[in-house]
Amino acid sequence: xxxxPGNGFLGFQVIFRFLAIAGTIAAAYLIITTTQTISxxxxxxxxxYNYSSAYKFFAYANCAAAGLSFFTLMxxxxxRPGNYFIVFLHDLVVGMCLMAACAAATAFGFIGxxxxxxxxxxxxxxxxxxxxxxxxxxxxxxxxxxxxxxILTIMCAYKSNTPQ
Numbered sequence: 679x680x681x682x683p684g685n686g687f688l689g690f691q692v693i694f695r696f697l698a699i700a701g702t703i704a705a706a707y708l709i710i711t712t713t714q715t716i717s718x719x720x721x722x723x724x725x726x727y728n729y730s731s732a733y734k735f736f737a738y739a740n741c742a743a744a745g746l747s748f749f750t751l752m753x754x755x756x757x758r759p760g761n762y763f764i765v766f767l768h769d770l771v772v773g774m775c776l777m778a779a780c781a782a783a784t785a786f787g788f789i790g791x792x793x794x795x796x797x798x799x800x801x802x803x804x805x806x807x808x809x810x811x812x813x814x815x816x817x818x819x820x821x822x823x824x825x826x827x828x829i830l831t832i833m834c835a836y837k838s839n840t841p842q
Contacts, residue, residue: 687837688754694826694833695751699744701823702776706740708816709733709783714809725802725809732786733813739779740820743772743827766834773827780824783817 715724727733750768790810793801803810 687833691754691830691833692751694830695747695754698823698826698830699747699751701819701826702740702744702747705816705820705823706737706744708812708819709737709740712809712812712816714806716805718805723805725806727813730786732782736779736783736817736820739775740823743776743823746772762834762838766831766838769827769831769834773824773831776820776824776827780817780820783813783820787813787817 709727713724713726715722717723727737746768750765754765787810789799789801790806790813791801791803793799
């Protein structure tokens with residue numbers, strides 16, 4: 679049975695979109711559900727994602743990327759766009775937003791892990807180890823999604839440049 683040209687492209691696109699959705703959902707789930715409460719000198723301290731604007735941005739960007747990726751996956755499967763330039767632009771913008779969210783979360787995580795002696799911010803990951811570990815996994819999953827979006831961007835740029 680002969681296959682139509684472009685089915686390989688569609689298959690790879692579906693796989694990478696599914697992986698990007700999985701990475702962003704995993705990152706959003708991990709960052710939103712991660713919380714830890716400790717007691718120091720009889721005082722309760724807790725760590726949550728919504729205490730940091732960087733982690734809130736990270737969570738919301740991953741949720742938005744997962745939703746947009748799902749709709750794009752459905753449109754690619756059901757409509758099969760002939761004009762891949764629109765899909766290219768979509769992948770580029772979503773990938774850049776995810777990269778910005780990853781950069782913000784990484785910078786905030788770095789301060790949490792190592793502190794900043796110049797500003798007097800002390801490290802917290804020695805006290806909130808479980809919280810920091812889960813945030814690290816969330817950021818790693820999101821960076822994986824960024825890589826998948828980068829691959830999708832290259833694929834769609836190539837496909838939009840080739841005659842149909």
